[in-house]
Amino acid sequence: MIQIEKLAVEVADSWEKIIHDISLDFDLGKNYCLLWKNGSGKSTLSAVLAGSPKYTVSHGSISIEWKNLLEMSPEERSQAGVFLSFQNVPEIPWVKMSEYLRTIYNQYLKYNSPETPELSPFVFKRHVKKYLQDLDIDESFLERDLNVGFSGWEKRKLEILQMKLLSPKYIILDEIDSGLDLDAFRKVCELLKSIDSTENTLIIITHYFKILEYIDVDSVHIMKAWDLAMSGGKELVEKVMEGGYDNLV
Ligand SMILES: Nc1ncnc2c1ncn2[C@@H]1O[C@H](COP(=O)(O)OP(=O)(O)OP(=O)(O)O)[C@@H](O)[C@H]1O
Ligand SMILES: [Mg+2]
Numbered sequence: 001m002i003q004i005e006k007l008a009v010e011v012a013d014s015w016e017k018i019i020h021d022i023s024l025d026f027d028l029g030k031n032y033c034l035l036w037k038n039g040s041g042k043s044t045l046s047a048v049l050a051g052s053p054k055y056t057v058s059h060g061s062i063s064i065e066w067k068n069l070l071e072m073s074p075e076e077r078s079q080a081g082v083f084l085s086f087q088n089v090p091e092i093p094w095v096k097m098s099e100y101l102r103t104i105y106n107q108y109l110k111y112n113s114p115e116t117p118e119l120s121p122f123v124f125k126r127h128v129k130k131y132l133q134d135l136d137i138d139e140s141f142l143e144r145d146l147n148v149g150f151s152g153w154e155k156r157k158l159e160i161l162q163m164k165l166l167s168p169k170y171i172i173l174d175e176i177d178s179g180l181d182l183d184a185f186r187k188v189c190e191l192l193k194s195i196d197s198t199e200n201t202l203i204i205i206t207h208y209f210k211i212l213e214y215i216d217v218d219s220v221h222i223m224k225a226w227d228l229a230m231s232g233g234k235e236l237v238e239k240v241m242e243g244g245y246d247n248l249v
Contacts, residue, residue, distance in 0.1 A: 001065065002026040002049070002082075002170055002201075008059035009041070009048055018044045018055070021227045028169055030218040031202040033237065037245055040223055042205045043087050046172045050084040051077050064170070078104070079111035081169030083162070085176050087205075089155040091147045097158070098142035101128060101165065108166045131161050135191070153184035160191045171195070172203045177211045189214035209237055222248065 002025070009019040019041045026032055034042050048055050049062065051074035062069040064080050072080065092100075102124040109116045119127060125142065132139055135157050147155055156176060163171060173192070177185055193214045196202055202215060212234070220237055222230040222245075230236060230248065239248060 001028060002069070003063045004045075004060070005062075006060035007045075007048075007057065007062065009044055010056050010058050012054055012056045017058070019048075021060075022223070023060075024221060024228065026170060026201050026203060027218075028201055029198040031196065031204065031215060033204045033206065033212065033217045033220045034223050035206070035220060035237070035240060035245075036223045036229070038207075042223060043174055045223070046084055046087075046174045046203075046205065049077070049082060049170075049172060050074060075107060078166075078168075079107060082172070083166065083168035083170065084172045085156075085159045085163075085174060087174040087178075089147050089150075089159065091145075091149070093145045093148050095146040096142075097144050097146055098125065098128075100146050101142070101162070104162065105165050128161075128165070131164050134164075135161055137161065152179040153181070153188075156180065156184070156188050160188070160195070163195055168200065170201050170203065172205070173211075174205045175207065176204075177206055177208055185210070209241055212237060 004022060004024045007019055007022045008017065010017050022045070034045070036042065044055060048057065049069070051072065057070055064077070064082065067080070069077060069080075098121065102119060102121060105124065106118045109118065128142070129139070132141075137157055141154070141158070147158065150158065159176070176188060176192070180188060189211055192202065196215055204211060204215065204217060206212070217234060220232055220234060221228055222236060
């Protein structure tokens, strides 16, 4: 479980407060949807969970399986099962895709299966091949720089490849459904559906609710910058779709 208690977040090195007082739990095995308007702090919360240095937690706590998440480095958070699919997937020149994937996979092994030796570039390539085939990703992508020049669909496929490689427990999907053509959107949803299990938690952030036709969510949280405006079940999504956010609270 990830437990967020009375969280307040500021932009690092400034007094600008973005999140004022949010308390939220994410149970392992359940799925969640976070909704609200542009600029309400959804991506900020996601970045804080992943350990972005851009933000400072000025109040409150976050724990993962009862351990203090805020004391963990981004690498440790990833090893503990937190995965963030970025709203804007970063492009990182000079970092080769194959080396990036091998590094994160070896980190995963170190934490989850310490007796397994690190995979060499050769062995890792063999290991990742079946995932590439499943996702219809050409092997030449392994030689490219991380996300550089990738299309929206290619970036998402590479994120899903990482999800398949690492089997993260808490998967934050920050608008994974934006910027995709209709076919790519459907494929992403189908792939996420195939990843969804009782062993993981999907936290869906969306402005387009169609993704919820593919993935069942247990709870919906309506998030205002100051705090949580409302929590409930899928009926909240229906309400938002009918009347927008302004008529909700
Ligand atoms: N590094 C930063 N410096 C200054 N302000 C920031 C920073 N990061 C976020 N903010 C501000 O915090 C507020 C919340 O932004 P955030 O991106 O978390 O919203 P969001 O709910 O994800 O919006 P959207 O639905 O448009 O993606 C915005 O007003 C944004 O400008
Ligand atoms: Mg956002």
